[in-house]
Amino acid sequence: MPADPHTAVATVCLSGALEDKLAAAATAGFDGIEIFEPDLVASPMSPGEVRLRCADLGLSIDLYQPFRDLDSTDDDRLAANHRRAQHKFDVMRALGTDTVLVCSSVASDAVADPDRLAGQLADLADRAAERGLRLAYEALAWGRHVDTWEASWDVVRRADHPALGLCLDSFHVLSRTSEIDGIAAIPGEKIFFLQLADAPVLSMDVLQWSRHHRLFPGQGGFDLPRFLAAVLDAGYAGPLSLEVFNDVFRQADPVRTAVDGHRSLLALAEATAAGGTGTDPVGGPAPAVEGTAFVEIATGGEDPALDHALTALGFARTGHHLTKPVDRWEQGRARVLVNRAEGPAAAISALAVESADPPAAARRAARLGAPCLARAHGPAEADLPAVTAPDGTALFFCRPGVDSDWSGDFRTTRSAAAGLGVTAVDHVGLAQPFDHFDEATLFYRAVLGLQPGTAGEFAAPFGLVRSRALADPARRVRLALTVSLLRRGEWAPGIPEPQYIALAVDDVVAAARAARAAGAPLLGIPDNYYEDLAARVDLPSDRLAAYRELGVLHDQGPGGAYLQVCTEVLAGRIFVALVQRVGDDDGYGWTDTPVRMSAHRRQRLARRALTPG
Amino acid sequence: MPADPHTAVATVCLSGALEDKLAAAATAGFDGIEIFEPDLVASPMSPGEVRLRCADLGLSIDLYQPFRDLDSTDDDRLAANHRRAQHKFDVMRALGTDTVLVCSSVASDAVADPDRLAGQLADLADRAAERGLRLAYEALAWGRHVDTWEASWDVVRRADHPALGLCLDSFHVLSRTSEIDGIAAIPGEKIFFLQLADAPVLSMDVLQWSRHHRLFPGQGGFDLPRFLAAVLDAGYAGPLSLEVFNDVFRQADPVRTAVDGHRSLLALAEATAAGGTGTDPVGGPAPAVEGTAFVEIATGGEDPALDHALTALGFARTGHHLTKPVDRWEQGRARVLVNRAEGPAAAISALAVESADPPAAARRAARLGAPCLARAHGPAEADLPAVTAPDGTALFFCRPGVDSDWSGDFRTTRSAAAGLGVTAVDHVGLAQPFDHFDEATLFYRAVLGLQPGTAGEFAAPFGLVRSRALADPARRVRLALTVSLLRRGEWAPGIPEPQYIALAVDDVVAAARAARAAGAPLLGIPDNYYEDLAARVDLPSDRLAAYRELGVLHDQGPGGAYLQVCTEVLAGRIFVALVQRVGDDDGYGWTDTPVRMSAHRRQRLARRALTPG
Known part of the structure; x- marks a missing residue:
């Protein structure tokens, strides 16, 4: 307990x-x-x-708190400080609190001699004790003598x-x-x-x-x-x-x-x-996460372009929800739900993790103040435990495997096809709303037991972006969080930033070539990027040519490389990336993000220019 | 020239x-x-x-720019860097530019020996010169050896x-x-x-x-x-x-x-x-500012409450504009125009400074890229030179004195009364829109020749506020600029912050008492403030009692004190302060601003609660 x-x-x-x-x-x-x-x-x-x-x-x-600059080498000043303290003691009595924080002095008349300082503090403690009060003395890190x-x-x-x-x-x-x-x-x-x-x-x-x-x-x-x-x-x-x-x-x-x-x-x-000290108010460690059960995209209505893109990316529509306008798409262990319910398009509306103990994970989330998500469900449907993350994403806890509790809610219409080599969801990229970035990091860390990586920052075309990835130790669930540091005011194109699903493939060139042949809307990357890549990284010319042809982004890290091909922005606010990790790569392609963002911006402007009215 | x-x-x-x-x-x-x-x-x-x-x-x-980390103690790395540079030289030739910035290296393989480093740079300069290019070498402040x-x-x-x-x-x-x-x-x-x-x-x-x-x-x-x-x-x-x-x-x-x-x-x-070096592209120093000619408030329509407040503060309505719905109010050398034209209430819509040479000041402003303000005016009316400041405030340049060029546009209906002791406009407080604070400081500094004081920062009830005052050396024109550092998102009450006119008085207690007797809506300040003031400053008890009664804020500075009484927020987004400077005070009462802001917030909430619907 x-x-x-x-x-x-x-x-x-x-x-x-x-x-x-x-x-x-x-x-x-x-x-x-x-x-x-x-x-x-x-x-x-x-x-x-x-x-x-x-x-x-x-x-x-x-x-x-706080009471500042009590001690003094100047007797008049010290007397004035005592007078000030008496006033504050009266306030404390009226408040009904018995402890006042006394900071170490930063003033030029601060007492350096520790015995003299102790004497002055003891004098004030006498006055405090007379009224049933006490002083908590704190060293400010920038205190003049006590720091x-x-x-x-x-x-x-x-x-x-x-x-x-x-x-x-x-x-x-x-x-x-x-x-x-x-x-x-x-x-x-x-x-x-x-x-x-x-x-x-x-x-x-x-x-x-x-x-x-x-x-x-x-x-x-x-x-x-x-x-x-x-x-x-x-x-x-x-x-x-x-x-x-x-x-x-x-x-x-x-x-x-x-x-x-x-x-x-x-x-x-x-x-x-x-670590062995104190008591645990949460009730045990987070149950292990074992993978991504599904990612749900809310399209706000019918979206043939998204269906077409998923098909071209090798996904098969394998089922329909029994009671809701939701389709299940599958390829390898990657499962994407497309929720066509009318309403605002929410990009990634839900993320389901496979948990070693879903009910325990949900209880733990509730103890940690995660808002419980009430979802309407039919009598025969799974009552999946779910909470809402700070960015509004619904977070479900499921049992592992395709035959999990949630899959029974779908009528299976066909089996998954071989597709073009997607093996699983590598991670999801969640652009966070303003001011909730640190909150989101703590939320996913505490609720899912993920470990945050180093916080990053990069200069995007329209302002600085902070980034932080979280993952479990076995890298079965990864999240990439980003937030615009200061975006506000009237000049703020491209808000909100798109969110994305990164799909793991073993050969990004082959997968991208197949996707393009099937008509997937792959994002065009400027030639200038490949000129620069050639200057930075000594790649075989045929490989560079394939990258250029298909729009592959190549982020060279210390232990490997992160290769990705992105689609254009779909469903209003989402894109899909095909990701190949080479060597020991544990990154997220942040270095290439400004180039990707510029390309998406151009795509959206071009689309707007083509839209009548 | x-x-x-x-x-x-x-x-x-x-x-x-x-x-x-x-x-x-x-x-x-x-x-x-x-x-x-x-x-x-x-x-x-x-x-x-x-x-x-x-x-x-x-x-x-x-x-x-930039070319980074050229030099290297590792021959392979150096060769790769040269290869990278050749690529960039090709880019420069295509761009048609001849100079590339080469930063001092921050890499662990940076060359420490200055002769070896010079040799490597000279080698690259050879390659550059072959193509008609040149290298501009820069010491990064955090360069590994060259800083x-x-x-x-x-x-x-x-x-x-x-x-x-x-x-x-x-x-x-x-x-x-x-x-x-x-x-x-x-x-x-x-x-x-x-x-x-x-x-x-x-x-x-x-x-x-x-x-x-x-x-x-x-x-x-x-x-x-x-x-x-x-x-x-x-x-x-x-x-x-x-x-x-x-x-x-x-x-x-x-x-x-x-x-x-x-x-x-x-x-x-x-x-x-x-200072004696180079040539001046602006054309001479800013003509001296000699005072505030007038401050204009745009009410967006009839505003009897504002008229009542100005009257209670001792102002007399001394004239009407010949062609526009603008009234002139006067007291001492303080002149306030109330513009009742229908439209959005703009708080302080215009500020007119008395300039030693208005046409020269306007030409100078135009050279500095200040947008020229085109104002409709009748054939007999003054064509005052005016520009628009970054926050949208119109800035007029007038000849000094009440009989200035602008005053002829008003039909004088009565003369100014003795009022309650206001002598002049002490300063105006202009809350700035997001992201234009540094721009505004430079604008007023460059265009008016005002000198900025030290930038400040304080914790307001709803977020941090930056502050910066500007004034001419003789303190005849003062501006107090503030901006919310980060205010955004959904929790953002009290936006936009009110702007204000600070009026100079010799005796703030007498002036406030007279204003209150006349029905001026003075802002209530909590008792807690006076308890704290009594603890901090040893004031005579009758003075403290008067402060408490009238809502006087007392900011004790090193050389004096800044005393002020504020009105409630009027005309949607403005208040008036009566200000007495004691001793050598050169401040703006920033210390008391959080208390003032809290009180205004309460007043606005209470007013909203009283408003039906």
Whole structure:
């Protein structure tokens, strides 16, 4: 039986006014919050009203923060700071919270001598204790004299005051050091508070890094399970609280951000428990994924051009859904459903993974806050467990094999043909909506147990694109996520970007030649690309000629090459790629993506020019 | 008579496909372009077709770029690099360009020994010279061995080859050093090419800084006039070419970006000429601004609430326009025009500055690519020179004084009253549309001769906001620009942000009290703000009580304080602030902006709740 940690979130993580933030935290399932002072200052709710609102929402107020620049070498300044603290203690009493975060000072009058600093902190701890309050002292990574967890612990130890303890913030610690084993030796009762944040590994000014680029645990590059294990080993039993300053989260829907953050804490606790420390609130690791059961395309209506393209690509229409306007197409182990229901074309509307334990996978997804997908189904039809991914894609969990639970919903009209050599779905490419890229990565990582690869970035014709692939260790399920970094404003052609299905073939030239002969609408690639390829890679001339003839893109990687041929954009927002991996290639052809995007853009413009009116 | 430099822009600066970029460069008035290789590779136009297209557009192809990682300690690799270069030389011949940019190598096999490196470059220069081509060698700031302009010049000097010269890029130079006086001693004929880019002063990995954050000259923090002067002093007479990698420009309308970039080169040449080097293509410094002649609000129709508010704020309606539905309101030297023409409410639709020489100011603006504003006016009415700013605000140039050219268009109905102590317009606050913030800063700087202050950033309730103020040295005209950094997506309340007119008063408490007594809709500020203010600033209790009563915001700066009282949002998208500057205050109250924004958001929500339907 999983045990739930006490989860909390700092109001600064979320967008909106204080009331928006409190409601979002409660909706997402947090147990408590940290009140970030500027959120309170801008609020018309009095501290007492905030206390009541939180109680109504079932939220404890776990921390008031931050109190900055307390210590001073200037006596007048120190007196003014004490006066300021007294005001804040009154606010805390009215809020009904007992712990205040005190940051190490960044001011020019900060105290350098650790004993003098400890004395000043102990003095304030005396005042706090008189009111039943306590101070959690935190080393800012850019503090003037105290900027490491060791230095903050040294000061707290010297002060030796029961109302003075530590606040440990994973960003401040891990942005400076990986020496964290010593944390486990701190007496647990002296760790008053724990703030958790991830971040991408960047080489930049640490203050800017902290204020703009923090991420929820599991979205960045820090080893947070190791950090949390050290803190739990010390005996810390307080809240696991998120403090994430992120430019995107600051302006995104706060409920959505809160759900994402809550998921990150559960996944972190699970990962830490998997390492042997703490308890797992999710309930066991993700069941293994064993392949892609099917990919569904929603066409929004009849789409003869898509049917023609699938046929030309070697697919056979092998069945019809018993009750819905859905066709099943097959080739090798690749299965594509075409959903012709009237409505908006959604490109890839559903992805089904073959799971070693579909019900367990679905329960796990629900524990991780994945929205359950209710689908109408007939009495004899399979009730496949399904959730909705952040980009709106439906995610089904199926038993492995073509005779799986879902296949019974289809009346088989013929068997799959040999086709042109497609063996399976290599991966799907899901262009993500704005601002949900990190959320999507965490979602697929936590819910499916996929491992994210290195985040990439490339200059596309109409702006920068971020990319990140996820795959299971055996490479049976792969996802390629992309997002436009800044696309907005009036000059934004080609939105939304198409999504795609990449199909594995053993010989891309042969497959593409057969597809073209059958009339598949293959995407034309400019001659300039092949001139450049010839300059970069020493290819046999007949091979280069075949590439040029068929539009093969050749991404030369360190251990092999990723070869692909793409179709034109079909069904409004989708294309199909035939993919051959040469050698140890584990890539996704990102290098060629700008060329591919330009070609698709031209194709769409040409089509628009041909469309009357 | 100003002399025009040969201006060029790298295609990488602009968004779109190659044909979009070429068209944009020509439209903006550039004389030439640099072809960025990936733009050509993705293009269906052959090099010969690109050559013809450029000729049709009146653009010279000044540079092909980049050629990377030429030199090598590995003979096979070097041979492959030479082979690659031969391919590119063929491309250049077809393009009809004679200069290729060769970057210092970042590869692990880069040559460290300067003589060996010079020998390899000379070898390639031999091959280039055989075809009438030449190499411009550039030190990347993150080159493996060659990463300063001095090191690149040392290698070029050692090679001593007529077809090998330098490319100087202001970013690569100024991101590493301010020691640039020695550039003037380089023989001018050895500087083959000059690339210009500005950048904000950031502390981060120089490659990331370069690839994402470059700006056009005058938009960042580099001393580009000094840099350009050194290069011109060396005798360089080639193109002034922009190479700017910027996340925003990469996805913005390329014509707009190109116009912005072209303006930046003209303004840079002018500033350099003002320092004594080169020629001024703009034609003399900006005539002095002597004050704000008027601010126009477009209400889109009758707006009794605005009329009532202006009256309560002490304004008198002193006249009506002879032919248009425009009223003139006055108080002290503050003049507000209310334009009731039917149409979309545009908040601040026009700003008129008092100029020492309006016709000269307008000519100068036109030289800088400011779109001329054609306004219908009657035969007896003033034909005020006007241009359109990047945010759509009309910008008029008027003679100083209330009896100026423009005032004759109004029938005076009464004289201005004493009002409640407003003396003048302190500044206007212009919330900028997405992606045009840096463009706007450069526009107002170049066209009006205002000096930008330090760029700021603050956490507003619904996302980060960037801010930048501009003012003339005598502080007679001030502008406060803001922009939401990332606001997009569905969760985006409060867009567009209101704009405002800040009115100078000598006693904000007295003025606010009088305004409130007259029924002005002053904005309510939460008690929490005053609790926090009391904790931060030791104010007399009666003063604090008055602030609380009237909603005064108090931003304590180092040399004084900025006190303001704001109205609610009026006319859909505008508010008025009464501003008292205490001591040497030169600020804009940014610290209080999040509180003000939250209060306006509440006011707008409450108004919506009260509106039936």
